[in-house]
Amino acid sequence: MHIFKKMQLYAATVTQMKPSQVIRRGAKWAGLQCSLGCKVCFSNNVFPIPPLYILDLDPVFLSRFSTEELMHDTFTFLHRTCLLNPENRWENPDETPLWNFNLHYFEFLFPLWNAYLRAQDERYLKQADRLIDCWIRQNPSARKGPGWEAYTIALRLTNWIGFYGMAEHELSISSKSVMIHSMHEQYDYLSRHLEKDILGNHYFENLKALVLCSVFFRDEKMLYRSVKELRQECKEEILEDGMHYELSPMYHNLILEGLLKVTSALREYGQADRELESYLQPMLDAAWSLEESASRLPLFNDTGNNVAKGIETLVSAAYSYFGIEPHFKKQLPNAGYYIYKRGPWKLIIDAGQPGPSYIPGHAHCDALSFELFKNGVPAVVNCGTYAYQTKLRDFFRSTPAHNTVMINQKEQSHCWGIFRLAERSSVHILMSDDMHLIAIMKDQAGQMVKRSFFFGDELIITDETKVGQLTGFFHPMISLEYSLNCDNASECAHLYAPEYGDYSEIKAIKYEGPGEISLRIYLDDR
Numbered sequence: 001m002h003i004f005k006k007m008q009l010y011a012a013t014v015t016q017m018k019p020s021q022v023i024r025r026g027a028k029w030a031g032l033q034c035s036l037g038c039k040v041c042f043s044n045n046v047f048p049i050p051p052l053y054i055l056d057l058d059p060v061f062l063s064r065f066s067t068e069e070l071m072h073d074t075f076t077f078l079h080r081t082c083l084l085n086p087e088n089r090w091e092n093p094d095e096t097p098l099w100n101f102n103l104h105y106f107e108f109l110f111p112l113w114n115a116y117l118r119a120q121d122e123r124y125l126k127q128a129d130r131l132i133d134c135w136i137r138q139n140p141s142a143r144k145g146p147g148w149e150a151y152t153i154a155l156r157l158t159n160w161i162g163f164y165g166m167a168e169h170e171l172s173i174s175s176k177s178v179m180i181h182s183m184h185e186q187y188d189y190l191s192r193h194l195e196k197d198i199l200g201n202h203y204f205e206n207l208k209a210l211v212l213c214s215v216f217f218r219d220e221k222m223l224y225r226s227v228k229e230l231r232q233e234c235k236e237e238i239l240e241d242g243m244h245y246e247l248s249p250m251y252h253n254l255i256l257e258g259l260l261k262v263t264s265a266l267r268e269y270g271q272a273d274r275e276l277e278s279y280l281q282p283m284l285d286a287a288w289s290l291e292e293s294a295s296r297l298p299l300f301n302d303t304g305n306n307v308a309k310g311i312e313t314l315v316s317a318a319y320s321y322f323g324i325e326p327h328f329k330k331q332l333p334n335a336g337y338y339i340y341k342r343g344p345w346k347l348i349i350d351a352g353q354p355g356p357s358y359i360p361g362h363a364h365c366d367a368l369s370f371e372l373f374k375n376g377v378p379a380v381v382n383c384g385t386y387a388y389q390t391k392l393r394d395f396f397r398s399t400p401a402h403n404t405v406m407i408n409q410k411e412q413s414h415c416w417g418i419f420r421l422a423e424r425s426s427v428h429i430l431m432s433d434d435m436h437l438i439a440i441m442k443d444q445a446g447q448m449v450k451r452s453f454f455f456g457d458e459l460i461i462t463d464e465t466k467v468g469q470l471t472g473f474f475h476p477m478i479s480l481e482y483s484l485n486c487d488n489a490s491e492c493a494h495l496y497a498p499e500y501g502d503y504s505e506i507k508a509i510k511y512e513g514p515g516e517i518s519l520r521i522y523l524d525d526r
Contacts, residue, residue: 046180047218049265051165054320055257056110058313064306065111071127077102078306078387078501090138091145096389098500104139104152106132109163116170125167129175132160136182141189151202153190154209157183158261161212187213191222200359201244201251204233208258215269223271230262231275242282243335247355248301248362249290253308256283260314264321277322284318287311288326289339293346296498298371299382300337300350302362304500330434336427338437340455343525346373347455351439354413354424361419364397365412367427367441368451369404372459372521378498379478380521381506386497388418395495400508403474405463405517407447414444462518471512474519481522487513 055061069076074083077099082092084103091100109128116124139147146152160183168176190209195202207230214223237245237255244252263277290298291311297303318324331338336352349370354363364382372380383401386392397415399406406412413424423444430438430450437453447467454460463470475494476482494508511517 045218047216047269048165048168049161049212049216050268051162052261052264052317052321053166054313054317055260055309056159056162056166057114058309060310060313061107062111062114065108067111067115067124070108070112071123075103075108079499080501090135090147096387097146098388100146101149101152104135104147104149105155106135106159106163107155109159113163113166125170128163128167129171132179132182133175136178141185148189150190150193150195150206153186153193154205157186157190157209157213158205158258161216162261164216183213184217187217198359200237200246200356200361201255204230204237204255205258207233208262211262212265215265227266227271227273227276231273234259234276234279238279238283239332239334240282241329241332241334242279242284242286243332243337244283245335245356246301246359246362247335247350247352248303249287249297250303250305250308251362252283253287253297253311253314256280256287256314257309257317259283260317260321280318280322281324281327284314284324284326285329286332286335287314289329289332290337290348292326292328293341293376294348294373294378295376296378298348299384299498300348300366300369300371301355301364302385302388304385304498306499306501331432333429338432340434342455342523344375345379345459345523347371347453347459348373349437349453351427351429351437353426354421360421360424363413363415363421363424364402365399365406365415365425366402366404367412367425368439369402370453370461371403374478377478379476379480381475381477381496381498383475383494383506384497384503385500386495386503387500392495392503393418396497400473400510401494405441405449405451405470405472407443407445407449407465407470408468409471410443410445410447412441412443458523459521460518461520462516464516466515469512469514470517471510472517472519473508473510475506475508477506483520484509484511485513485516485518485520486511 066076073085074081080095080099082095084092090103112124112128141148164179190206194206207226210222210226211230214226239245244255259276259279263273263280266273288311296305315326336350338349338351340347347370350366351368354360366382369382371378371382380403382403383396386396394415395401399412414422416422425444426442428440430440435455438450440448440450442448449463449465449470452462463472489509489511492508492510493505495503496506497503
C-alpha cells in the first residue's frame with residue numbers, strides 16, 4: 001500500500017473517537033482569584049480547544065514514554081530515567097537543564113490519557129490530575145526555576161490546553177478550577193516575559209502559546225495582538241522555500257506542528273487566518289522532501305530523532321485537518337538543501353549558510369556536508385547533536401563530525417559556548433542540475449575550497465583549493481565500496497548520536513592532501 005494511503009487510513013482511525021470523547025464546550029468559571037492579586041472573572045465560558053489527536057496521540061511519540069514508570073513518578077527523557085518525588089521537587093540537580101526543561105513540558109500527560117482511554121482505568125487519569133495539581137502547588141511563580149522559564153511555560157500551556165480539550169468532561173469541577181486558575185497565571189506571566197532577547201524558535205513558541213491561550217480564555221484583545229505578531233514572526237522565520245530559518249530539520253518539524261495547532265484552533269474559534277495557513281503547504285513540502293525515502297531526519301545542525309513528531313504524523317495531520325498533501329522538491333534553495341534521488345539512493349547536501357546572522361546558536365560546521373541513504377537506511381551520516389550542556393558539544397558541532405572538508409586544519413566556523421558562533425563560513429553556489437552541485441565554501445579565516453558533487457552511477461565528491469592542505473571526512477554506516485584520491489587516509493572512531501541523550505562509536509574516514517582530494521562511492525541498484 002502506498003505510504004500516503006496508509007497515512008490517510010491512520011488519520012481516519014485516530015479521529016474516529018467515541019461520542020464521550022468528542023469535545024463539548026461549556027462550564028462557566030467565575031471569580032477566580034489569581035496569585036498576582038488581580039481579579040480574574042471569566043464572564044464568558046472558556047473555550048476548550050478541540051485537540052489534534054493525530055499529533056498528541058501519535059503512537060511513535062507515545063512510545064517514548066512508559067506509562068507504568070509515570071504511574072510511579074519515574075520520568076524518562078533523552079534516554080535518561082530518574083525517579084523523582086514531585087511532592088518535594090520538580091528539578092533534578094543531577095540532570096542537564098534540557099532534561100529538567102522536558103520535565104516541565106508535561107508531554108507525559110498524553111500517554112497517561114491514552115492509557116486511560118485504552119484501559120478505561122481511572123488510575124491513569126488520576127495520576128495525570130495529581131501531577132498537574134502537584135506541579136501547581138510545588139511551583140509558585142515566586143520560586144522561579146526551570147518551570148517558570150518562558151519557553152517551558154509556552155510548551156506546558158500548549159500541552160495543558162491539549163489535555164484539557166481531551167479530558168474536560170472526565171476531570172472534576174475542582175480540578176478544572178485549579179487548573180484554569182494556574183493556566184491564567186502562567187498566561188499572564190508569559191505575556192510579560194517574552195523571549196525577545198533570544199527570538200527564533202523560542203519566540204515562535206511564546207507567540208504560539210499566547211494565541212492558544214487567548215482563544216482558550218476568549219481574550220479578544222490579546223488574540224488580535226498575538227496573531228498580528230505571529231504573522232510578522234512567520235514572515236521572518238519561514239523562508240520562501242518553506243524551511244525554518246534556523247535550518248534544523250528537527251526544529252522545522254516542531255514549528256510546523258505548532259503552526260498546525262494554532263491555525264486549527266483559530267478555525268475552531270471562527271477566526272481562521274489565511275495568512276498563517278499559507279505557510280503550512282511550503283513547510284510540509286520542505287519536511288517531506290527531506291524525510292521521504294529516509295528512515296529518520298537528516299542530521300544537519302541541531303537535530304535529533306526523539307524530539308519532534310515524525311513526517312508520517314505531520315502529513316496525516318495536515319491532510320486530515322486542512323486537506324493538504326505534500327509535494328517533493330529537489331531543491332530548497334533559500335535553506336541551501338539540495339536533494340538527489342536515484343534508484344534506492346537518496347543524497348541530501350547542505351549548501352546553505354550557518355543560519356540567520358543574529359541567531360546561529362543551532363548551527364554546526366556542516367557547510368557542504370551530506371547524508372546518503374539506501375532504501376531509507378542511513379548509509380553515510382553526520383554525527384548528530386547528542387546534548388547541549390555537555391563537554392561533547394564542541395565535537396558534535398565541529399567540522400570532523402560532518403561529511404565535509406576543512407582547509408589547513410581550520411574549523412569552518414568559530415563555535416564557542418553552547419549556542420554561540422563568531423566568525424563563520426559562507427557558501428556560494430556555482431551551479432546545480434539533476435546530477436551535479438558545485439559550490440565554494442569560504443571558512444572563518446577567508447580560505448576557500450570548491451566542492452563538486454556528481455551523483456550518477458557513482459557519487460564523486462571533489463575538493464579543490466589554492467591555499468594549502470585539505471582534510472575531508474566521511475562516516476559510512478553500511479558496507480560501501482569506495483576509493484579515495486589523496487595523499488593520506490586513516491580510520492578512527494567518532495561518536496554518533498541520531499537521538500538526543502544517546503551515542504555510540506562509528507567508523508570515520510579521514511583523508512587529506514594538498515590542492516585537491518576526492519572521494520568516490522560506487523552505487524549499486526540493489
